Amino acid sequence: MTITASFPRRARSRAALTALLLAAATLGSGPPVKRVPEEIQLSSLDLSKMRVAQVGGRNATPSVAQANKAIDGTNLIRIGGEQFATGVGTRSPSMLFVHLGGGSERFLALVGVDNNPLPEPPPPAAGQQPRRVQPPGTQIFRVLGDGKVLYQSNPLGRGEAPVLVNVDVTGIQTLVLQVKPAEGQRGGAANWAEATFTTGGARPQAIDIPVEPRTILTPKPGPAPRINGPSLTGVTPGHDVLYKIPVTGTRPISYSVEGLPKGLKLDRKAGVITGRIAERGRYPVVFKAKNKAGEATKQFTFVAEGLLSLTPALGWNSWNVYGRAISDSLARVAADAMVAKGLIDHGWTYINLDDGWERTKREGDPLNEGPVRAEDGTMIVNKKFPDMKGLGDYIHGKGLKFGIYTGPGPTTCQGLEASWQHEVQDFQTFANWGVDYIKYDWCGYSSVLKPGETTQQLPVLKRPYQDGRKALDQVARDIIYSLCQYGWGNVWEWGNDPDIRGNSWRTTGDITDTWESMNGIGFRQVGYSKFAGPGHWNDPDMLVIGKVGWGPRLRDTGLTPNEQYVHITLWTLLASPLLLGNDMAQMDDFELNLVTNDEVLAVHQDELGKAADRVAKNGELEVWARPLQDGSLAVGLFNRDEMDTKVTVQWAELGITGKQTVRDLWRQQDLGQFENEFSSTVPRHGTVFVKISPVK
Numbered sequence: 001m002t003i004t005a006s007f008p009r010r011a012r013s014r015a016a017l018t019a020l021l022l023a024a025a026t027l028g029s030g031p032p033v034k035r036v037p038e039e040i041q042l043s044s045l046d047l048s049k050m051r052v053a054q055v056g057g058r059n060a061t062p063s064v065a066q067a068n069k070a071i072d073g074t075n076l077i078r079i080g081g082e083q084f085a086t087g088v089g090t091r092s093p094s095m096l097f098v099h100l101g102g103g104s105e106r107f108l109a110l111v112g113v114d115n116n117p118l119p120e121p122p123p124p125a126a127g128q129q130p131r132r133v134q135p136p137g138t139q140i141f142r143v144l145g146d147g148k149v150l151y152q153s154n155p156l157g158r159g160e161a162p163v164l165v166n167v168d169v170t171g172i173q174t175l176v177l178q179v180k181p182a183e184g185q186r187g188g189a190a191n192w193a194e195a196t197f198t199t200g201g202a203r204p205q206a207i208d209i210p211v212e213p214r215t216i217l218t219p220k221p222g223p224a225p226r227i228n229g230p231s232l233t234g235v236t237p238g239h240d241v242l243y244k245i246p247v248t249g250t251r252p253i254s255y256s257v258e259g260l261p262k263g264l265k266l267d268r269k270a271g272v273i274t275g276r277i278a279e280r281g282r283y284p285v286v287f288k289a290k291n292k293a294g295e296a297t298k299q300f301t302f303v304a305e306g307l308l309s310l311t312p313a314l315g316w317n318s319w320n321v322y323g324r325a326i327s328d329s330l331a332r333v334a335a336d337a338m339v340a341k342g343l344i345d346h347g348w349t350y351i352n353l354d355d356g357w358e359r360t361k362r363e364g365d366p367l368n369e370g371p372v373r374a375e376d377g378t379m380i381v382n383k384k385f386p387d388m389k390g391l392g393d394y395i396h397g398k399g400l401k402f403g404i405y406t407g408p409g410p411t412t413c414q415g416l417e418a419s420w421q422h423e424v425q426d427f428q429t430f431a432n433w434g435v436d437y438i439k440y441d442w443c444g445y446s447s448v449l450k451p452g453e454t455t456q457q458l459p460v461l462k463r464p465y466q467d468g469r470k471a472l473d474q475v476a477r478d479i480i481y482s483l484c485q486y487g488w489g490n491v492w493e494w495g496n497d498p499d500i501r502g503n504s505w506r507t508t509g510d511i512t513d514t515w516e517s518m519n520g521i522g523f524r525q526v527g528y529s530k531f532a533g534p535g536h537w538n539d540p541d542m543l544v545i546g547k548v549g550w551g552p553r554l555r556d557t558g559l560t561p562n563e564q565y566v567h568i569t570l571w572t573l574l575a576s577p578l579l580l581g582n583d584m585a586q587m588d589d590f591e592l593n594l595v596t597n598d599e600v601l602a603v604h605q606d607e608l609g610k611a612a613d614r615v616a617k618n619g620e621l622e623v624w625a626r627p628l629q630d631g632s633l634a635v636g637l638f639n640r641d642e643m644d645t646k647v648t649v650q651w652a653e654l655g656i657t658g659k660q661t662v663r664d665l666w667r668q669q670d671l672g673q674f675e676n677e678f679s680s681t682v683p684r685h686g687t688v689f690v691k692i693s694p695v696k
């Protein structure tokens with residue numbers, strides 16, 4: 001039996017209920033028990049196993065769930081106007097897996113948002129306003145048993161009275177206690193007060209959150225050549241072109257191109273095309289790649305119409321891995337690894353420096369090395385970068401492209417020199433170094449707003465990106481313009497205005513390598529698909545798979561294997577730029593499999609350039625679909641819940657009818673023909689990614 005009704009009760013009545021239930025069990029009603037049932041406090045379990053939302057940034061001491069205390073570790077548990085001597089204080093989103101082994105009959109608790117005074121804010125940094133601590137939003141408490149929802153509360157707010165959870169857990173092997181913020185709400189301190197198991201058999205035991213094996217779903221490419229990458233590239237007439245034909249297959253491979261436009265030349269051994277196209281126009285060509293196992297061809301078009309990034313960028317950026325510790329040598333290691341690990345053969349192209357290559361005037365900063373600019377105003381790089389032009393040449397020499405970071409303010413987010421009032425000069429300097437991609441980060445621009453100007457005003461938000469565009473148009477080089485201002489003012493609505501023409505714009509704040517961050521950002525992109533298209537993409541921030549670190553010390557991503565499949569699948573569907581943020585040199589077969597599946601990448605690079613949007617949602621289950629050039633659909637079935645669940649997508653939700661072939665893109669396997677709908681069991685925090693095409 002399941003008791004799902006939630007109603008406020010006073011603690012005293014709950015204690016009475018426990019006594020009654022215990023008495024009933026003792027008297028022998030219900031299933032036979034091995035011994036007299038006892039009450040086991042949730043707080044007596046190993047609470048280090050409870051997942052607790054962390055606060056205070058990456059360097060803060062991690063919070064752990066508290067026995068008989070609120071999460072602050074000091075106050076008693078307080079819900080509404082009541083205080084409790086026993087229970088567990090946690091912070092939502094929070095989760096605990098408990099092995100019951102069929103030994104318990106009942107789980108009882110009084111739940112609610114913690115109502116102790118809010119903690120003091122951390123002391124503000126010099127010159128900064130003190131931050132206010134935000135109260136938690138409404139929270140949902142859930143009890144799951146062996147893959148079923150046994151109990152779910154309504155959204156409970158701070159100050160609300162405690163709610164009784166009274167769940168029959170007879171026969172349950174694994175129980176999950178979960179607290180999560182209601183849709184669109186902030187997490188925060190939350191309590192399982194007076195939480196007890198009534199246990200007659202095996203004692204409940206807190207266990208680690210089960211993590212699935214790192215399964216490699218994709219078969220390895222064969223020995224014969226296969227030409228990957230997009231079917232077109234956008235260039236500007238008269239500007240330098242560099243295009244590496246990405247091909248898998250046994251080396252050596254010899255390349256040829258039919259119909260190469262005048263001004264371009266091919267390196268037949270490297271498969272790299274360079275030169276310039278003088279005349280505006282579209283230039284169809286045929287790529288050929290040959291090795292001892294066979295030959296491949298691919299139709300391709302050079303679109304010399306001045307629009308760049310006709311498909312979203314594929315590359316690497318230094319931030320999520322090295323943070324400020326990025327250096328010339330680490331950038332070279334990245335370029336080497338992109339080639340050595342074969343990523344380049346699947347279309348991965350950009351090696352982008354993020355913040356950390358510049359100098360600063362700021363006292364006490366190790367990158368304060370004297371003047372930040374030469375007498376003529378040219379930016380001077382810091383000692384970690386002895387030769388920027390040399391670095392650009394090195395990257396290009398491998399058939400890769402070079403990206404850099406700056407901002408429209410006087411300083412970057414790290415307080416290093418940025419391009420305010422030097423826009424044209426800096427962009428020209430970058431062009432001289434061979435830069436192909438600029439990430440233009442707002443940060444320090446707030447400090448140069450005039451009196452009365454705020455970031456709530458659209459003209460103010462647009463101005464630095466209009467100025468940046470004007471500057472970039474004065475530079476005779478094809479440079480991708482990547483807007484970074486965290487989605488302010490719904491940038492997706494104007495980032496492609498004629499006077500800005502951003503090739504992408506961040507739609508969110510910074511990502512980090514947790515499920516909450518990644519899935520929170522990813523699934524929030526609802527309704528944005530109409531703003532993306534060839535040359536202009538939504539950017540929900542960079543990837544967080546593999547070895548990440550934001551500094552000199554690296555660690556494995558906090559995402560589970562299935563969560564990593566969700567990350568790549570969703571970002572592929574969203575047609576976001578894919579920028580790896582990990583140490584590529586340390587990528588293992590699992591991680592490489594995630595980013596070198598050519599059928600998945602073909603969706604990402606699809607010529608139609610339409611991004612996915614959500615087509616169905618049922619609680620924690622979602623379906624996102626992206627139309628493709630060949631008339632089929634790329635469809636992601638997602639399970640954001642805590643247990644494996646069947647997900648079904650109806651043809652009506654996809655706007656299609658009739659017989660359809662469904663192909664599993666991660667496994668590169670046809671699943672058969674289906675009519676009306678397709679369903680599949682999708683693992684916890686996991687995905688099934690398919691291509692659905694009409695039967696011909």
Ligand code: GLA
Pocket residue numbers: 319354355405412413414441484509510
């Ligand atoms: C901001 C951006 C990040 C990164 C850092 C660098 O936080 O959003 O992506 O570029 O600045 O300081």
